[in-house]
Amino acid sequence: xxxxxxxxxxxxxxxxxxxxxxxxxxxxxxxxxxxxxxxxxxxxxxxxxxxxxxxxxxxxxxxxxxxxxxxxxxxxxxxxxxxxxxxxxxxxxxxxxxxxxxxxxxxxxxxxxxxxxxxxxxxxxxxxxxxxxxxxxxxxxxxxxxxxxxxxxxxxxxxxxxxxxxxxxxxxxxxxxxxxxxxxxxxxxxxxxxxxxxxxxxxxxx
Amino acid sequence: xxxxxxxxxxxxxxxxxxxxxxxxxxxxxxxxxxxxxxxxxxxxxxxxxxxxxxxxxxxxxxxxxxxxxxxxxxxxxxxxxxxxxxxxxxxxxxxxxxxxxxxxxxxxxxxxxxxxxxxxxxxxxxxxxxxxxxxxxxxxxxxxxxxxxxxxxxxxxxxxxxxxxxxxxxxxxxxxxxxxxxxxxxxxxxxxxxxxxxxxxxxxxxxxxxxxxxxxxxxxxxxxxxxxxxxxxxxx
Numbered sequence: 001x002x003x004x005x006x007x008x009x010x011x012x013x014x015x016x017x018x019x020x021x022x023x024x025x026x027x028x029x030x031x032x033x034x035x036x037x038x039x040x041x042x043x044x045x046x047x048x049x050x051x052x053x054x055x056x057x058x059x060x061x062x063x064x065x066x067x068x069x070x071x072x073x074x075x076x077x078x079x080x081x082x083x084x085x086x087x088x089x090x091x092x093x094x095x096x097x098x099x100x101x102x103x104x105x106x107x108x109x110x111x112x113x114x115x116x117x118x119x120x121x122x123x124x125x126x127x128x129x130x131x132x133x134x135x136x137x138x139x140x141x142x143x144x145x146x147x148x149x150x151x152x153x154x155x156x157x158x159x160x161x162x163x164x165x166x167x168x169x170x171x172x173x174x175x176x177x178x179x180x181x182x183x184x185x186x187x188x189x190x191x192x193x194x195x196x197x198x199x200x201x202x203x204x205x206x
Numbered sequence: 207x208x209x210x211x212x213x214x215x216x217x218x219x220x221x222x223x224x225x226x227x228x229x230x231x232x233x234x235x236x237x238x239x240x241x242x243x244x245x246x247x248x249x250x251x252x253x254x255x256x257x258x259x260x261x262x263x264x265x266x267x268x269x270x271x272x273x274x275x276x277x278x279x280x281x282x283x284x285x286x287x288x289x290x291x292x293x294x295x296x297x298x299x300x301x302x303x304x305x306x307x308x309x310x311x312x313x314x315x316x317x318x319x320x321x322x323x324x325x326x327x328x329x330x331x332x333x334x335x336x337x338x339x340x341x342x343x344x345x346x347x348x349x350x351x352x353x354x355x356x357x358x359x360x361x362x363x364x365x366x367x368x369x370x371x372x373x374x375x376x377x378x379x380x381x382x383x384x385x386x387x388x389x390x391x392x393x394x395x396x397x398x399x400x401x402x403x404x405x406x407x408x409x410x411x412x413x414x415x416x417x418x419x420x421x422x423x424x425x426x427x428x429x430x431x432x433x434x435x436x437x438x439x440x441x442x
Contacts, residue, residue, distance in 0.1 A: 075226070172309075
């Protein structure tokens with residue numbers, strides 16, 4: 001926050017939309033600190049959610065994300081939301097990082113339970129009516145494993161939809177896929193998630 | 207993580223990180239669209255040659271070259287251009303996807319659109335004679351191109367079956383000299399020959415001939431057709 005305090009009249013920018021701050025940053029570089037401040041926590045959490053990397057690795061990706069966004073600020077398409085654009089960069093940087101280090105096989109992904117704004121498990125379970133079919137207690141025993149067992153493409157859309165609470169158009173802009181494809185991916189992701197949870201519960205009962 | 211904004215702003219101020227200039231992105235986007243437009247035009251040209259190949263072909267000649275219609279169809283399709291059109295459609299898909307909002311469209315929509323646009327351009331191009339010109343250019347300049355194409359020249363290059371074609375290179379009383387597509391020279395006798403349509407024995411005229419191959423390089427013409435007209439067989 002020190003940097004923010006050094007920005008002359010930082011207060012006047014507080015109520016401004018992200019897209020306006022981008023335009024201001026093009027005139028005056030230090031305004032970029034406001035955008036970083038708005039998004040560093042959100043993106044840090046998002047990177048962790050899709051990669052389960054260590055804090056150190058996550059911070060490296062986060063820094064690269066903001067640097068890349070700054071370098072390409074003149075290419076920002078004002079028809080997009082800034083949040084979609086910066087999430088897209090964070091997503092791509094995370095994928096590149098994972099490819100580079102090759103140390104996190106997605107099959108062994110372990111999802112960290114959220115403590116805030118409801119768990120992903122609860123949100124997906126509510127959306128797929130699993131609770132009606134299985135005992136809630138059993139669901140929670142297997143929910144983390146189920147998320148870890150999902151293909152990355154399905155996990156990504158579930159995270160964006162249910163944790164980041166992005167709408168279909170935003171998810172389309174972040175993952176750079178058509179809305180129709182996003183819709184199909186979310187539908188399949190929910191089905192697969194449900195099947196994995198049900199299967200794991202049956203195995204446990206046996 | 208709390209220092210991330212400080213670190214980045216310091217890097218910006220020290221000039222370690224700089225914004226890429228706007229013109230660079232403008233040039234990049236224009237370049238991509240130019241590339242995309244050029245690919246569509248090449249696709250149109252490929253499509254134009256397909257139109258030309260299909261309409262210029264003497265489809266009724268299948269029996270004369272000893273084939274069933276199905277066999278004739280299979281060997282006559284312009285595979286070179288069909289494959290090129292498919293490859294170009296995929297290239298258009300990749301290029302379009304890389305435009306700013308290209309990812310918003312479904313792949314089948316982009317590929318289908320690319321093919322439809324190429325076919326539309328090809329239709330116009332064919333009408334303007336572009337298909338034939340490109341076909342001739344390819345015949346003269348692309349090595350092995352002729353090996354991939356079974357066209358009218360192949361049909362009318364069967365002297366043993368009574369079919370020859372080429373250009374009239376010398377005229378004489380009751381006969382003329384014909385240079386075929388491979389450079390072979392024929393002495394063609396025209397006693398009692400039927401000249402169909404606009405076919406005449408003017409110099410350099412391209413013609414196709416039904417007749418009988420004699421010994422050596424002589425040929426007795428029964429019916430002669432202009433190269434561009436549909437072949438007629440008046441005499442049964």
